[in-house]
Amino acid sequence: MSQVELIRKTIADDARDHFRAIVGSANLLHETHDMAGYLTDWTGQFSSEALAVVRPNSTSQVSQIVQYCNANRIAVVPQGGGTGLCGGGVPIDGKRSVVLSLTRMNALRNFDPAGRTIVVEAGMVLETLQLEALEHGLIFPLMFGAKGTCTVGGNLSTNAGGSNVVRYGNTRELCLGIEAVMPDGSVINALTGLRKDNTGYDIKDMLIGAEGTLGVITAAVFKMFRQPANRVTAFLSVASLSAATEVLNRLQDHTGSAVEAFEYMPQHAIDVICSQFPDIKRPLADHTGCGILVEVASSRAIDARELPDGSTQLGDEVMTLLSELMETGLVLDAMIAQSEKQRADLWRMRESILEAITGNGPAYHLDISLPLSRVADFVGEMDQASAKMGFQPITVGHLGDGNLHYALAPAPNRVWASLPLEAAKEAAFDLLGRLNGSFSAEHGIGQSKLAVMTMLKEPSQLAVMRAIKTALDPNNIMNPGKLVPEV
Numbered sequence: 001m002s003q004v005e006l007i008r009k010t011i012a013d014d015a016r017d018h019f020r021a022i023v024g025s026a027n028l029l030h031e032t033h034d035m036a037g038y039l040t041d042w043t044g045q046f047s048s049e050a051l052a053v054v055r056p057n058s059t060s061q062v063s064q065i066v067q068y069c070n071a072n073r074i075a076v077v078p079q080g081g082g083t084g085l086c087g088g089g090v091p092i093d094g095k096r097s098v099v100l101s102l103t104r105m106n107a108l109r110n111f112d113p114a115g116r117t118i119v120v121e122a123g124m125v126l127e128t129l130q131l132e133a134l135e136h137g138l139i140f141p142l143m144f145g146a147k148g149t150c151t152v153g154g155n156l157s158t159n160a161g162g163s164n165v166v167r168y169g170n171t172r173e174l175c176l177g178i179e180a181v182m183p184d185g186s187v188i189n190a191l192t193g194l195r196k197d198n199t200g201y202d203i204k205d206m207l208i209g210a211e212g213t214l215g216v217i218t219a220a221v222f223k224m225f226r227q228p229a230n231r232v233t234a235f236l237s238v239a240s241l242s243a244a245t246e247v248l249n250r251l252q253d254h255t256g257s258a259v260e261a262f263e264y265m266p267q268h269a270i271d272v273i274c275s276q277f278p279d280i281k282r283p284l285a286d287h288t289g290c291g292i293l294v295e296v297a298s299s300r301a302i303d304a305r306e307l308p309d310g311s312t313q314l315g316d317e318v319m320t321l322l323s324e325l326m327e328t329g330l331v332l333d334a335m336i337a338q339s340e341k342q343r344a345d346l347w348r349m350r351e352s353i354l355e356a357i358t359g360n361g362p363a364y365h366l367d368i369s370l371p372l373s374r375v376a377d378f379v380g381e382m383d384q385a386s387a388k389m390g391f392q393p394i395t396v397g398h399l400g401d402g403n404l405h406y407a408l409a410p411a412p413n414r415v416w417a418s419l420p421l422e423a424a425k426e427a428a429f430d431l432l433g434r435l436n437g438s439f440s441a442e443h444g445i446g447q448s449k450l451a452v453m454t455m456l457k458e459p460s461q462l463a464v465m466r467a468i469k470t471a472l473d474p475n476n477i478m479n480p481g482k483l484v485p486e487v
């Protein structure tokens with residue numbers, strides 16, 4: 001063993017001994033096969049090595065680990081459920097790193113039904129939080145396909161969005177306070193859950209969406225909402241994407257802004273889903289228009305009242321409006337879910353899309369947002385431009401909030417490796433710039449979008465981000481190589 005290798009081994013052994021003393025042997029993993037599941041990201045694109053995976057079960061343990069890492073210049077990579085799509089939760093090459101897995105910190109600390117708030121630890125799985133709320137007739141409305149695996153710490157750190165943003169906002173808007181361990185090991189306790197607290201810079205908002213680069217979130221206070229008394233879920237075939245915006249606004253106006261989800265699902269996306277999951281049934285046998293999965297929900301008891309024909313007040317209101325929209329030609333066809341099973345089937349179809357695209361073959365995933373009035377322009381122009389280059393995009397999106405998941409996939413009989421992907425990306429980013437869009441809507445930056453971040457983020461904003469990062473984390477131990485491009 002060379003002198004350098006010997007020094008490296010000593011540092012690694014010392015660090016592991018130290019962590020073992022904090023979390024116990026069972027929660028310190030360092031054998032390659034034990035760490036494997038923590039070192040490759042969900043997409044399979046990013047993989048690296050680590051000194052160890054450490055699994056603390058308290059804020060004090062997290063603080064001790066971070067303090068040691070800061071003193072010894074060891075990178076800390078916080079990890080929740082590992083469902084992030086940008087390679088943010090795994091180490092980068094060339095840095096001595098530990099993966100800090102938060103999944104054992106999953107306790108419910110406080111439930112306040114009167115204030116409709118809940119305090120939970122960062123490692124709680126999103127679906128567990130949803131079920132806790134439901135037990136009290138409340139909902140936690142953050143909703144997307146990875147809910148059974150992702151953690152609330154990951155949701156906060158990526159400021160996750162999903163299907164219900166149109167009504168409830170993204171994770172940032174659902175959070176009233178956090179507890180976090182800062183890069184020097186100090187603990188910030190801002191768990192009061194106040195809805196008003198104008199006492200200076202909002203440190204919570206700085207850590208939300210920071211992807212673990214400014215500290216480790218250990219707990220949070222979230223808002224909850226009354227469980228809807230009635231929901232109407234439908235699949236619509238709408239005349240065009242521009243018509244879809246009109247349909248959304250008419251539905252909002254007609255129902256008192258009760259639209260919970262408004263999801264874009266064009267025919268081609270449904271074809272891909274059905275080819276990958278043959279048991280999933282098409283909601284409309286032969287729809288040529290623009291597919292929209294819409295959900296309207298009301299917590300008013302009167303909206304759940306059953307009418308003589310067996311429908312409900314809310315169902316009747318939605319049906320009346322849809323009939324009007326059909327007469328004007330904005331809506332071409334509609335399927336209304338008649339049971340909880342039909343509703344679940346529609347959502348299963350929507351939430352299968354990412355796995356379906358992954359199973360379908362290679363693709364480059366754009367997660368972008370646009371002003372609602374420009375979405376149709378983007379899709380129209382980009383579909384044409386990318387088709388000329390040999391791509392057949394697979395598009396879905398949380399259309400209600402202007403977010404598109406636009407996957408550049410090869411057209412039939414085209415070979416992925418021979419396609420001009422860089423030119424297609426450039427065309428998309430150029431178009432986004434012209435239409436005032438964003439190159440990252442809800443998945444974040446991680447490692448995969450660092451180059452785009454360097455290229456497209458306004459330099460003055462990047463400078464502020466770098467100044468904050470350097471001030472709080474002068475040794476650059478918190479999740480280095482993610483989110484903030486290094487100079």
Ligand SMILES: Cc1cc2nc3c(=O)[nH]c(=O)nc-3n(C[C@H](O)[C@H](O)[C@H](O)COP(=O)(O)OP(=O)(O)OC[C@H]3O[C@@H](n4cnc5c(N)ncnc54)[C@H](O)[C@@H]3O)c2cc1C
Nearest residue numbers: 080081082083084088144151153154155157160161212217
């Ligand atoms: C099938 C599928 C569907 C998805 N749909 C959506 C969607 O609709 N909307 C959406 O927004 N996302 C979606 N995602 C992406 C992903 O689920 C979210 O980004 C989620 O919030 C990540 O949570 P996680 O616990 O898995 O985080 P991880 O993947 O473990 O980590 C993500 C990032 O957060 C950091 N981090 C994790 N925990 C902490 C912590 N406690 N403190 C500080 N930093 C931390 C990590 O370092 C990393 O940078 C989807 C993913 C999949 C696989």
